[in-house]
Amino acid sequence: MHIRISANDGVPIYLQVVNQVKYLVASGRLEPGAELPPIRVLADRLLINPNTVARAYRELEVAGVVVKRGTTGTFVSDTGSPLARREKNRILTERIDALLAEARQLGFTNDALFELIRQRDEALPPPQES
Amino acid sequence: MMSPPVAIAWTIWRRHRWGLSAAAAVTVVVLVVAAVLRSNMSPGEALAKSAIGFMPLLIVAFYVIAVFSYGFDLDVAGGGSCFPARQFTLPLRTADLAGWPILYGAVAVGGLLLAAAGLLFRPAGLDIPLIWPAVLAAAQVAWIQALLWWPFGLQWTRPVVGVVLVHLPVTGMMVAQKLDVSESFFLAYSVACLGLAVPAAFVGVSRARGGIVPQWDWLSALGRATARTTAKPFRSALRAQMWFEWRRFGKTLPLLVTLVLPLSLLGLFLEDNTPPILARSLGLALGLTVFLAGMAGESVVKNNPWSRELYAISSFAATRPMTCAELVGAKLRAAAKATLVSWIVVILLIAAALVLSGTHRVLGEMIDAWLAARPVGEVIATVVAVGAILVLLTWKRLIESLLIGMAGREWVHRVIIFIGVVIAINFLIAAMWLLIHPEYHERVRVVGPWLMALAVALKLLAAALAVRALRRRRLVSDRTLAAFAFAWLAIAATLFGLLTWVIPGEVVATTAIAMGIVLIMPLARLSAMPLALAWNRHR
Amino acid sequence: MTDPDDVIEVNTLTRRFGSKVALDGVSLSVPRGAVFGLVGANGAGKTTLIRHLLGLLRAQSGTVSVFGRDPVADPVGVLSRIGHLAEDNDLPGWMTIAELMRYTEAFFPNWDRDFADKLRRDFELDPRAKVKHLSRGQRTRAGLVVALAYRPELLVLDEPSSGLDPIVRRDILGAVIKTVAQEGRTVVFSSHLLDEVERVSDHVALLVRGRVAYCGPLDDLKAGHHRMTVRFNEDRPKPPVLTGALAWEGGGPEWTALCHGRLPDLRAAAEAVGGCVVDQHMPSLDEIFVARAGAAGGSPR
Numbered sequence: 001m002h003i004r005i006s007a008n009d010g011v012p013i014y015l016q017v018v019n020q021v022k023y024l025v026a027s028g029r030l031e032p033g034a035e036l037p038p039i040r041v042l043a044d045r046l047l048i049n050p051n052t053v054a055r056a057y058r059e060l061e062v063a064g065v066v067v068k069r070g071t072t073g074t075f076v077s078d079t080g081s082p083l084a085r086r087e088k089n090r091i092l093t094e095r096i097d098a099l100l101a102e103a104r105q106l107g108f109t110n111d112a113l114f115e116l117i118r119q120r121d122e123a124l125p126p127p128q129e130s
Numbered sequence: 131m132m133s134p135p136v137a138i139a140w141t142i143w144r145r146h147r148w149g150l151s152a153a154a155a156v157t158v159v160v161l162v163v164a165a166v167l168r169s170n171m172s173p174g175e176a177l178a179k180s181a182i183g184f185m186p187l188l189i190v191a192f193y194v195i196a197v198f199s200y201g202f203d204l205d206v207a208g209g210g211s212c213f214p215a216r217q218f219t220l221p222l223r224t225a226d227l228a229g230w231p232i233l234y235g236a237v238a239v240g241g242l243l244l245a246a247a248g249l250l251f252r253p254a255g256l257d258i259p260l261i262w263p264a265v266l267a268a269a270q271v272a273w274i275q276a277l278l279w280w281p282f283g284l285q286w287t288r289p290v291v292g293v294v295l296v297h298l299p300v301t302g303m304m305v306a307q308k309l310d311v312s313e314s315f316f317l318a319y320s321v322a323c324l325g326l327a328v329p330a331a332f333v334g335v336s337r338a339r340g341g342i343v344p345q346w347d348w349l350s351a352l353g354r355a356t357a358r359t360t361a362k363p364f365r366s367a368l369r370a371q372m373w374f375e376w377r378r379f380g381k382t383l384p385l386l387v388t389l390v391l392p393l394s395l396l397g398l399f400l401e402d403n404t405p406p407i408l409a410r411s412l413g414l415a416l417g418l419t420v421f422l423a424g425m426a427g428e429s430v431v432k433n434n435p436w437s438r439e440l441y442a443i444s445s446f447a448a449t450r451p452m453t454c455a456e457l458v459g460a461k462l463r464a465a466a467k468a469t470l471v472s473w474i475v476v477i478l479l480i481a482a483a484l485v486l487s488g489t490h491r492v493l494g495e496m497i498d499a500w501l502a503a504r505p506v507g508e509v510i511a512t513v514v515a516v517g518a519i520l521v522l523l524t525w526k527r528l529i530e531s532l533l534i535g536m537a538g539r540e541w542v543h544r545v546i547i548f549i550g551v552v553i554a555i556n557f558l559i560a561a562m563w564l565l566i567h568p569e570y571h572e573r574v575r576v577v578g579p580w581l582m583a584l585a586v587a588l589k590l591l592a593a594a595l596a597v598r599a600l601r602r603r604r605l606v607s608d609r610t611l612a613a614f615a616f617a618w619l620a621i622a623a624t625l626f627g628l629l630t631w632v633i634p635g636e637v638v639a640t641t642a643i644a645m646g647i648v649l650i651m652p653l654a655r656l657s658a659m660p661l662a663l664a665w666n667r668h669r
Numbered sequence: 670m671t672d673p674d675d676v677i678e679v680n681t682l683t684r685r686f687g688s689k690v691a692l693d694g695v696s697l698s699v700p701r702g703a704v705f706g707l708v709g710a711n712g713a714g715k716t717t718l719i720r721h722l723l724g725l726l727r728a729q730s731g732t733v734s735v736f737g738r739d740p741v742a743d744p745v746g747v748l749s750r751i752g753h754l755a756e757d758n759d760l761p762g763w764m765t766i767a768e769l770m771r772y773t774e775a776f777f778p779n780w781d782r783d784f785a786d787k788l789r790r791d792f793e794l795d796p797r798a799k800v801k802h803l804s805r806g807q808r809t810r811a812g813l814v815v816a817l818a819y820r821p822e823l824l825v826l827d828e829p830s831s832g833l834d835p836i837v838r839r840d841i842l843g844a845v846i847k848t849v850a851q852e853g854r855t856v857v858f859s860s861h862l863l864d865e866v867e868r869v870s871d872h873v874a875l876l877v878r879g880r881v882a883y884c885g886p887l888d889d890l891k892a893g894h895h896r897m898t899v900r901f902n903e904d905r906p907k908p909p910v911l912t913g914a915l916a917w918e919g920g921g922p923e924w925t926a927l928c929h930g931r932l933p934d935l936r937a938a939a940e941a942v943g944g945c946v947v948d949q950h951m952p953s954l955d956e957i958f959v960a961r962a963g964a965a966g967g968s969p970r
Contacts, residue, residue, distance in 0.1 A: 009953075361767070366775065367775045367776045370776065377764075444761075448724075448725055668741045669726055
């Protein structure tokens with residue numbers, strides 16, 4: 001599980017962990033039922049206070065992203081879909097906002113932008129069916 | 131911009147200005163007093179007294195040698211050069227760095243010897259040549275400098291090589307004297323020694339500067355292969371701390387003794403050994419050990435160079451979970467171990483010297499004569515008493531020099547040394563003055579005991595104040611104080627018993643013996659140690 | 670006010686060195702189990718405060734209590750429960766690593782030899798190497814081994830990362846985290862590397878010129894400060910005066926302030942002087958510290 005923490009991001013550290021775990025779950029890199037690293041291990045790896053990791057895990061549990069099974073550990077919850085879709089929407093919305101701002105600044109009209117998107121989509125190889 | 135010789139002289143002066151001033155003062159005082167006294171004395175007497183006067187000058191000479199060979203920074207057992215490494219980065223040629231201290235040392239010590247010969251011995255009637263002793267002294271200084279500045283690279287090579295080499299110039303001279311050679315030979319010999327030593331010193335410094343130090347890799351590989359990697363754990367914290375203190379300062383005294391004592395025992399090999407001369411040589415050797423103890427504790431005062439204050443206790447030592455009293459106790463025990471080891475070394479060295487020089491027969495005769503004159507018990511008691519007093523004095527001087535370092539403040543260090551020098555000078559003057567005014571001897575006899583009583587009273591008062599402070603700050607438990615008092619009284623009583631048995635009452639009064647014992651035994655400064663350490667540790 | 674669960678309690682501690690005031694009425698308390706970051710510029714008094722905690726300095730006025738005891742009066746009771754890494758790291762140069770461990774073991778009954786050996790191997794320290802031949806980072810690691818091996822209740826680190834490469838700094842932070850991950854153990858560390866403090870601390874004390882500018886949970890500190898950008902209709906040569914604003918920067922029509930207070934109040938105050946808040950986010954500890962240190966100095970930006 002790959003997470004990056006930046007201390008002076010302006011965003012609280014526990015929130016960075018929460019957001020990144022949500023992203024990983026939403027993009028499928030963390031599959032339902034996968035185990036999250038124990039609190040101490042993750043704290044040690046990221047060099048952050050274990051209490052911060054604990055708080056992040058609690059928030060994730062409250063949001064339903066993960067489920068804590070007694071003393072065995074913390075696992076990604078199976079019921080992923082509604083959250084995943086919401087999360088996926090949020091991620092893409094952010095990217096689209098940035099893209100639109102950039103395009104406007106560079107002087108592209110909306111039509112020119114959509115045309116460019118269609119061209120790039122044709123050029124992109126189709127995804128492998130797994 | 132100063133020229134190199136001035137710059138180097140200024141550096142040395144800045145560092146040692148107090149000591150050098152004191153040394154100069156002592157020299158002047160001794161010479162003046164000797165000149166004054168000489169007018170009132172017969173020639174034979176004057177000669178003997180000038181020999182006494184030479185002693186402080188010899189001490190001054192040792193001090194000056196130490197100053198100009200940068201001996202105060204030295205790590206006796208270490209392998210690296212004792213030349214201060216920070217000078218290597220100065221924009222000065224190696225010849226300058228090494229040459230000027232050699233010159234200054236030669237001039238200082240040579241001048242001292244010249245003054246002693248010209249102003250002390252010659253007017254007293256001893257016809258000592260002027261030139262070659264001074265040159266020989268200069269050669270000896272350069273010899274010592276070369277030895278100290280050479281980077282040996284391996285620990286302990288310097289002491290081992292040093293013991294063999296350091297006194298060669300003087301020894302050679304003594305040997306030559308026996309062989310009845312001409313005056314000019316001595317001068318040639320001295321110049322030859324100088325000619326050997328100065329290039330050796332230059333080469334040593336340039337090797338140290340260039341970092342050309344023999345690595346002795348094969349030896350450390352051997353050591354690693356045979357080293358025990360698992361040593362048994364310490365049985366208690368006190369033992370661990372005692373080990374720590376032993377490693378820090380314990381080896382200094384045995385080392386100093388090993389280096390210096392053979393020099394004083396040389397007399398056994400080279401002179402006609404009649405009993406008085408033998409007794410004098412042995413006495414010198416024994417007294418030297420006690421004297422060295424006063425220096426040994428001092429030399430370890432310098433703490434870790436990373437700590438901000440040079441004399442303050444390092445935070446590593448201060449954060450040991452031990453009370454100040456226990457820390458002091460560990461130091462005392464380590465000092466006791468150092469004392470015992472040193473005395474064993476002394477006895478072995480003396481025994482070896484006696485056997486090798488064949489003078490043990492003379493000693494045997496002296497002992498037989500003594501046994502014939504006095505009962506066996508008394509002889510044994512005398513030996514035991516003297517031995518105990520010597521060991522006790524050594525331990526006392528060792529721990530008292532530790533006390534200065536325990537206080538951890540440089541001004542305390544300087545003040546105590548200054549006071550010590552002042553007292554020593556005054557004592558010297560008074561002693562010399564008394565020697566030439568025998569009419570005052572009777573008065574001294576009367577006043578003496580009262581002075582001693584005063585000293586005893588002051589000492590007891592100081593000890594009482596220290597103990598009161600210890601109890602108030604709860605640095606030492608009452609049980610420990612009681613145990614210590616009991617041990618002190620037991621040792622004092624034993625010594626008193628032995629000495630009163632051995633020394634007849636007419637020679638020295640019993641009360642004088644008692645007061646003498648109280649003055650010899652460590653009490654006041656010993657009690658002050660936990661206070662000094664606490665003052666240092668909790669600033 | 671005395672919480673029995675406080676490991677350290679300092680009350681109006683004042684310390685002078687000659688004429689210089691190093692600590693001025695410092696009061697703080699460190700709860701059990703906290704990672705307590707002591708933050709301040711060089712010379713702000715962090716090391717002086719830590720030396721008081723270890724009993725190396727006597728309190729000239731005020732009180733210091735560690736585990737409920739005075740470190741000066743009871744050095745054994747306090748020091749036997751503390752693991753300490755000094756700023757200048759004055760381990761005796763002549764000792765080998767093995768000797769250092771053997772020596773320190775004798776003082777602490779809780780010494781765990783297997784743990785100590787594991788730490789030593791993890792830090793790649795040769796037991797036969799002498800301390801004086803080690804590099805600075807390795808000396809710090811050696812100091813860490815002997816400070817951690819007996820699992821002290823309180824770990825005190827004085828500027829542990831100063832002058833060290835990032836790898837050793839990771840080791841130190843890792844040690845801090847491993848310590849606090851075990852129940853009831855507290856860490857106090859002083860640092861001027863604020864991103865490190867931000868990562869691992871949950872309580873923070875800010876020292877500015879010997880005074881405590883803030884002492885409390887890190888989250889509260891960050892939540893109570895805001896980095897607010899205010900836009901005006903016209904160019905302003907000087908920033909407006911706003912209660913709670915500690916430091917301003919910017920120019921022309923847009924000025925950014927680091928403020929202390931509640932966000933609605935600050936917004937209202939900004940609008941009252943004719944500005945409109947266009948951007949607002951949580952500042953980093955670095956920004957808060959610089960603003961407060963500057964504000965306490967009295968010179969406006």
